Amino acid sequence: MNAETLGAVRRFLPQIVALFAILAINTAVFPGFLDITVQNDRFYGSLIDILNRGAPVALLAIGMTLVIATKGIDLSVGAVMAICGAVAASGVAGGGSVAMAVTTALVVGVACGAWNGMLVAMLGIQPIVATLILMVAGRGIAQLITEGVILTFNNEGLAFFGSGSIFALPVPVLLWIGMGVLVAFVVRRTALGLLIEAIGVNRRAATLSGVNSHVLLITVYMISGLCAAIAGVIAAADIRGADANNAGLWLELDAILAVVIGGTSLLGGRFTLLGSLIGAMIIQSINTGILSSGFPPEFNLIIKAVIILLILVIQSPALRTFVVFWRGPKEEVFDKEQSAP
Amino acid sequence: MSSEPMLRVENLTKRFPGALALDAVDFSLKAGEVHALLGENGAGKSTLIKCLTGAYRRDSGEIVLDGQPVDPRDTFDAQKLGIGTVYQEVNLLPNLTVAENLFMGRQPLRFGMVDTRSMNRDARQMLAQYGLEIDVARELSAYSVAVQQIVAIARAVDLSGKVLILDEPTASLDAHEVRMVFDIVRSLREKGLGIIFITHFLDQVFEISDRLTVLRNGRLVGTRAIAETERLDLVTMMLGHELSQETREHAAERGGKPETRFRFRGFGRARSIAPFDLDIGRGEVVGMAGLLGSGRTETAEVIFGIRPHDSGSAEMDGAPLALTSPRKAIAAGIGFCPEDRKTDGIVGDLSVRENIILALQARRGWARPLSAREQNTLADRFIKALDIRTSDREKPIKLLSGGNQQKAILARWLATEPQLLILDEPTRGIDVGAHAEIIRLIEDLCAEGMSLLVISSELEELVAYARRIVVLRDRAHVTELGGAEIDTDSIVRAIAADAGTEIGT
């Protein structure tokens, strides 16, 4: 167990170093950054904000990791968030129960995922194109549901998913951590993870070995849809309203970025959920740090871009090879050169 | 043929961290000779080639070209010096036209624009020297691998012009195409080029080479003139030990007639393979022979459900089988080792262990995972049983040599304990040592009662282990040979009957 933990730490060293470096910079710029107090029976502080505000991207990154592991990509998750948020909000606004509204939203999210999965698996449409359809159409669907307005509601039960707390922790934090643990458990304790990776590395070879790639692909997109649905409910609950235009806008890109920062290759195959979640927290730390810093907003995007560029450069294989080479001979380098064509 | 070599390599040494890839190797190439470079995988052939083409920098030693010491920094530099290379996987751009591929990076310009007309004319002239008359304005991918290979050779010769390195150029060609390429190699030899030829096919070495050099474990074993070399000598040089007499026993002469397990009647698929009848018995090896494109692979794919059959029926032990998809075929106890290991077989980034358990796990479904212990036991058992050479079972399979990858794929199917195993070219692109082991393995498997359907272009191999041989031509099963009829001559005759093409042995 100890060795395992040590292995995990070593594997995610670049990500963990990046996360702590960003937190350190944030603390340097804004000294109160690490303070955590208890207010209104819940933890309160910038670190909690990172965990809380990072929930949508973390949730999307969970589904996105699995999709990317199959050599796919899901551009529709932001739009699915908007749809599911709208479904949940209109459910309670129409007088329905919270349980019913949330269940409907989750079912709709899973259905959106099934649609994407079928386009990819059955019709063989490239994932980027297949999910682009729902990415574009999804916001329109969400607007139809909200009838073009921000659909506000005053239901404490639904709002609980956004601003409630259990054991002094915000509910969104518990939701993404819980979902992360659940999905990680399912994919790693069953053979799902292995079969997903096999599809991602070589779909043809996997299919010839009897892997049911159609069903697995659809399942993976459905999980992504489910994650987007939870994120959508959180986003709507957070502002007590469904904003079809802005909910989840561009978050698919943040989710993809989180997966990449976490160390999963866009080429598919080996994936790491923990890495993606750390990636999501890195992104949110940057966002929260920028907001706390008090810099003029004109610099937000530049600062974010520069930091992410630095992280990706530090993680790049070329730089790693260079460092290994510089440090002295190691077996890995030999293997790589041998396998080069 | 001048006696002074045009290319001389002396004491070439290349060290990788943790391994000596080339240890003081000498090599020489005369103008106007074809020099075969031989050795098992890992012997140092590719390293030597990469040092010559500038892909690697040597640690020590000399490379002398036309009396001048040279030190190519990269492949472009090597091309400028006169050393060109053609690889097994053609490294041209399939979506450009033939002419564009030939003149890539040096297109004739007119008013600053590519002069397509004169480029196409030059391309036609260039290919005409090779006896190739094709539409150079079409995309390269429209042509067969053989034509692509010739285009690659034409480009390399045009760019370099002194030394031509052919790295397994014939690996994916059929006999007729090999002949086309060899004709070109001969004509280039007459023009005075020095040609280094790397191959696994010993027949081809004897057919085309003037001299041969054998490497083993990074060291030079020796250089001989072909005229003075016996096949057995060559194998001994490569393996370092004498082959046992394992390929001489005829399987057909063993035992009585086995009980029929698998029975196919009128089984086929339009435009893939004409309906055929086929019986396979318990513990029987049925061979399939024919030229590339004759329907051998198609037969396998129809049986395995990759291309679902549209006529006929299949049964096992009298019970009907629904073979409409690979999953159903696997459920029925059938396994399939495809010919193209890289695209259809290995899952490259996954470990040897994961590749071995993949088919078994897929059959159990995702919800019933094999425990870590079961996986390790299975993997270790097969790594040991099949002698898969890997530092450990967690190594990504793409880092293994071709022969060991093939054995791992075999292990993947053996783990599912199949009733019928289909092997498509199980020994293609595999070094001699692994080759013999796989043949031994096939014999062991059928001794244990497994039925095997083996596709191979190596007729001697088929003769060695097959009880019956199905001969295919033009996407149809044409003859079945059994018992004493089985020998290479009769197979060749059956393939060639009516076909009107001359077949090399």
Added chain:
Amino acid sequence: MLFKSALAGATMLASAVLGTSVASATTVGFSQIGSESGWRAAETTVTKKEAEKRGIDLKFADAQQKQENQIKAIRSFIAQGVDAILVAPVVETGWDSVLEEAKDAEIPVILLDRTIKASDDLYLTAVTSDQVHEGKVAGNWLVEAVGNKDCNIVELQGTTGSSPAIARKKGFEEAIAGSENLEIIRSQTGDFTRTKGKEVMESFLKAEDGGKNICALYAHNDDMALGAIQAIKEAGLKPGEDILVVSIDAVPDIFKALAAGEANATVELTPNMAGPAFDILEAYLADGTTPEKWIQTESKLFTQADDPMAVYEEKKDLGY
């Protein structure tokens, strides 16, 4: 495309048939940008209501954010011989030739809500709000509300670089420039959305001693203010009392917050651009009165004292 124009044609035909029933009514064509925001939808609703009130036959065309659709709609209005054309232009340039055509046909054109870059003899007038002025109204209210107390203000800007964000910031800063006791201590973009408004406000609260250091919030739109109000509540403070909240737009939801005492003031960006436009038009058609080239709409201030629930009831069905 074909389908869309066929549909538009059918709609027009239908309205033309209906229009004949109101004899001798003034006919006005209205080319609307689309319905990208609640405010825009409200503008459409109010325009239709205003037309109905005055017995004007309004021909409505939704351009779905495309200038080419607007130009097409204007041409078809000209072909139908309408008495006047209202345009809410989607972009600033490219209008010259179609407006020339309207001028040649002697049909007056009135720009609503946005202006264009073209010679001003091509249109009768432009009815728009003054966004700098809106910022000023908000600032003046705060100056008065705070009195002589020291007040640290946090500002939620609109999308960085957008013209309403620039103008509303400018107007507010001008209004508080004369009061030494008022100071903007933090200013970040909330992208005009509730989510970002809430997230940014959370960080303001953390950065300013749990909010104890903040006296007022100025948001460039109501949506960001509504998000921020929730952040303030969750931080254990009372919005409207501990932190004053002033914003711009006057969307229905902010009136609920005003009624609940959680917001203090909002400046209306009126959706009624058509009312003044129709007034001008009636005068012009009656005796040729030429209006000013720019008509500024009223930027009305609403506070808790203005019976917010009544305003909410009035506004909630306008399509916001």
